[in-house]
Amino acid sequence: MSTGLDQEIESRILAEVDKAFDAQVEFLSNLVREPSLWGKEQGAQEVMYANLAEANLNPMRQQVTEELLNSVPEAPRTAAVVEGSYNVLGHKAGSGGGRSLVLNGHIDVVPAETSDRWTRAPFDPYVKDGWLYGRGSGDMKAGLAANVYAVRALNKAGVSLQGDIRLQSVIEEECTGHGALACVAAGGKADAVLISEPAHGYLPLAQVGIMWVGVQVDGIPAHAGAMLETGHNAIEAAYKIWDRVKLLKDRWNARSAEYPPLTAEINPVNFVIGTINGGDWPSSVPSRCNFEFRCGVLPGQSLEDAKLEIEREVAKAAEELGLTDTPPVVSYPGLMAEGYVLQPCDDFRDCLIAAHEQTSEIPLQPIVSPAGSDCRFFGNYAKTPALMYGPKAQRIHGIDECVELESLRQVTKAIALFAASWCGIDKGED
Ligand SMILES: [Zn+2]
Structure with a gap:
């Protein structure tokens, strides 16, 4: 050329x-x-x-x-x-x-x-x-x-x-x-x-598109010794919620072929947890844990649909964990980019x-x-x-x-x- x-x-x-x-x-x-x-x-x-x-x-x-x-x-x-x-x-x-x-x-x-x-x-x-x-x-x-x-x-x-x-x-x-x-x-x-x-x-x-997602997890604070009876550890709950949410990565990549020029072999979606903060004292069951992650979204995939899927997974994980009185709060603190x-x-x-x-x-x-x-x-x-x-x-x-x-x-x-x-x-x- x-x-x-x-x-x-x-x-x-x-x-x-x-x-x-x-x-x-x-x-x-x-x-x-x-x-x-x-x-x-x-x-x-x-x-x-x-x-x-x-x-x-x-x-x-x-x-x-x-x-x-x-x-x-x-x-x-x-x-x-x-x-x-x-x-x-x-x-x-x-x-x-x-x-x-x-x-x-x-x-x-x-x-x-x-x-x-x-x-x-x-x-x-x-x-x-x-x-x-x-x-x-x-x-x-x-x-x-x-x-x-x-x-x-x-x-x-x-x-x-x-x-x-x-x-x-x-x-x-x-x-x-x-x-x-x-x-x-x-x-x-x-x-x-x-x-x-x-x-x-x-x-x-x-x-890909990119979203920043924040999740606030509220547990039940207690004396560490009393945890098994009364407390609910927000940091451990946050880990479990993240474990469930990040499975969306594979589900979304599996849909690649629906969005040309992507093909089934191209898996461009990644999920990365970027920040986590929680607790204030080694001997207290932490009351709150916040974490933020970045996820890719397929070019062509709707951001609104992606948000709904994330919120659904967070809600399901919270239900499994028994966090029904204080359900986690999902927020979007930055990048909200279409592919x-x-x-x-x-x-x-x-x-x-x-x-x-x-x-x-x-x-x-x-x-x-x-x-x-x-x-x-x-x-x-x-x-x-x-x-x-x-x-x-x-x-x-x-x-x-x-x-x-x-x-x-x-x-x-x-x-x-x-x-x-x-x-x-x-x-x-x-
Ligand atoms: Zn750059």
Whole structure:
């Protein structure tokens, strides 16, 4: 496959990515240094803003408000907006007549507990053996750096495009998706969206939905010695409820074939218990235990049906345990994301594959992603095809997360070539 770009222009673009690569890694380090946890993204967003300003990419801060998000009522939501949170947007204007492109990435990162088990502090980035380490390095500040430096390379190479490129650094992908939803709510439709998540080597054609589920279990507190007669241990009950609920994973995966492009062999649904808290004293039968889990939902499966099935299993387990006076309470404290299936968009996909093949020997493998992403907002609520494409990362959400710098260089080059090819080069000004 060919990008259709003039070879001389292509070489010029690739050379500019190489020239700026040290600066790009420095920028990535500066992003990682800012611990952009949920509700605390501002520091990293300001690093982004300053970089876009320096490159004349017309940065602006987009406030994420309830009013804005409510304008897309079809997108399910459970959490409130964090006061004062904002996306940072950039823009390279086209001369007209070309296809437009959004390059999107999320600035937020997940917590880095237990930080004492990291080789170095999680927000103190360093490079070792060609990998850059730190929380958020792979997921997905490297991708954001790739987006920005791909556009910077186009500008440095003096390439004027016909279509617009919009850069989006969004908040809260890991917990609510409010940042990407705000971008969709604000309009400004594009012809394609590329999200540079660390999907290295893969081209996800569908992804699961994700729900966060909280369960509050109330037992009967008592003196530990009296437990057998009077108490009911909330922590032990919580374990039993979880044991029952997680069996839904296999039941849902068994339905995969009902939801094309999934097949019976693809089992993308996972259930993970993420937090558990209960009890206040070693010698007391605990009165309350709260746990939260994350579950995948098949692309196409109804979230409302999935919620009902979960609530039914919790109720059945509680009944078996005799928790009838104080039945467990189920809540939905964050992610409530529908799955996403890429609609036919052969031009977009082929154009991206061509740019990839121009910069990498490894073919892209189509998959159904067992993880969620912001692709769903663009695909489901803005009817804009969205694809994930990004660098190689290890241990994302884990200890000693890192990203491979040579893959970052390659992906930056591929995004630059893809953008030039997709948006079209304005020959008049070249
Ligand atoms: Zn991510």
